[in-house]
Amino acid sequence: MIAVSLQEGTIVLDPFSVRMVLGLVILTLIVISCVSSQRRRSPYAEWWRVALCLFLAGNAAFLLNGTDFQPWANPLGKALVVAGTFCIWAGARTLRDHRVHPWFLAAASIPGFVASVVDDPGNSVWSGGLVYLGLTTLGLTLAGLELWFAKPVRSRITRFLSIIAGLTALYYLFRAISFVLDGPTSQVFQTFFGFAPAALMHLILLVAVSSTMNTLSNKQLIKRLRERADRDHLTGLLNRGAFLELASRSLAESSPRGAALILADLDNFKAVNDEHGHAAGDAALRAFAAACTSSVRSTDIVARYGGEEFVLLLPGATQQRAEAIASEISGRLAATKGPDGLPFPTVSYGVTSTGADVQDLAFMINVADAALYSAKAQGRNRVVGADPADVESAAEASRPPS
Incomplete structure (x- = not known):
């Protein structure tokens, strides 16, 4: 059962319940992705599955908030979510035949982890929150730009995903601004940028990308097969x-x-x-x-x-x-x-x-x-x-x- 509390007439969903629902949705998307893409191993699909797994692991770490494990689980959760966000960017880059080395994802997530560790994560679930929100905004913005300029497979789908990623990045930007101006415990932040609204934005992004993954993966695979047919296998030049x-x-x-x-x-x-x-x-x-x-x-x-x-x-x-x-x-x-x-x-x-x-x-x-x-x-x-x-x-x- 999803627990709710009333604060001055405003319904606030219990963070634990929200994260449980979000985790179940992510797990469902992972299963659907694996089942529907058993024979399609495109780079875009592989990066997206890694992103889902990182989001699931990060969400699981956040479930330990309020327990004795919070001092290490909270920074770890932030690092995993940031890494998952940059995986979306890495997947989008493959649509333009650009690569991202896995070590870059670790490098992108380390600042959020360190900022949370040094900001007393045992007493605040929002330790290092500004760095975490800033890195998430950056990753989503980069993903949106890559999707917008994905010329080899530019279509309404990539434009749609670019807009969704851009809107999510904009939401995280406003979330960071509210974090600084109002504080994470303020009513404004809790109402518009708390766990429940953020989970809703996550769901919109995850469902949008998952629903179009097969189409983009197929386009990417077809493009690669066409390139192989046009290339000399020994030299890699055109035939x-x-x-x-x-x-x-x-x-x-x-x-x-x-x-x-x-x-x-x-x-x-x-x-x-x-x-x-x-x-x-x-x-x-x-x-x-x-x-x-x-x-x-x-x-x-x-x-x-x-x-x-x-x-x-x-x-x-x-x-x-x-x-x-x-x-x-x-x-x-x-x-x-x-x-x-x-x-x-x-x-x-x-x-x-x-x-x-x-x-x-x-x-x-x-x-x-x-x-x-x-x-x-x-x-x-x-x-x-x-x-x-x-x-x-x-x-x-x-x-x-x-």
Whole structure:
């Protein structure tokens, strides 16, 4: 039975009863989450389950308030709830393909624990309360921002969750302000920011996130499966099909600025496999892929075109810039030691660029391939560029008469 007391005409729910109800709801959500997501192990769902478990453990620790265990249980409860709040933020970050190391959650919860310990938790359930409320507000605010800007899976769901997290953060901000101005024992604080109103806000947040978890988890899993289908499993770069699709779209969008294209081929790659084994060849491919991604911008498109051949599209880049990037990639690769200290193979490059009038990706690849063939013929380990003026003249000559 839920106990109530009357204070000047106001009904105040018994904190123990409120926390029991909240604990049962959290436990129910954990069971539902585990049952409905047995075959869906998305990062978002995993973080959310950790958050629920931390909330349950923190709520259980708060149930020990008023007992001999309060001096340690109360600070522990605050630390667990803060860690759970930041788990919501960590889960939201996975929707943007960002990671949070578990140690950060411990670091975020330690200040609340320490503040509560040094503030006489044995005599006050609100020891370290301002730090606890401030950290909870911060965690919910960060979660709301991550959900709002979750571009890969932006939808009405993430906007809805962002608003819920934002409103909960705003409530905790007002709760902290009332804590400072009125005190935790005041009628204003007890009526609007006490255990019962806070539990209601918790329930709204928990139910809102739980009700949408499967949908967001499915979207995240589908996105990851699509990315795996578009990626080369060895190097992690785009595969040929994905490159052609993305590069064609990027080339059309970058028409006012033009673009440059680099075609690269590892020299004497077959000899590496024959003499040192396929493991050495795989290491060379991975090392070259790493050198590429370290040398280009986030807007550039890099792919394994096939075998030991790679292709890069650099929107807005000039011919000179593309040739400089090719040289930079070779420099990075040469500075990297292979298995057992063996040097990696050298690389030959064919580079071309285009103005605003030439936007045919297949034509650019053919021109770069011819330049690459010339680099091989000249002795390998070099960058050969196709003059942009010659490219445009060849494109004009190849067009059928109107």
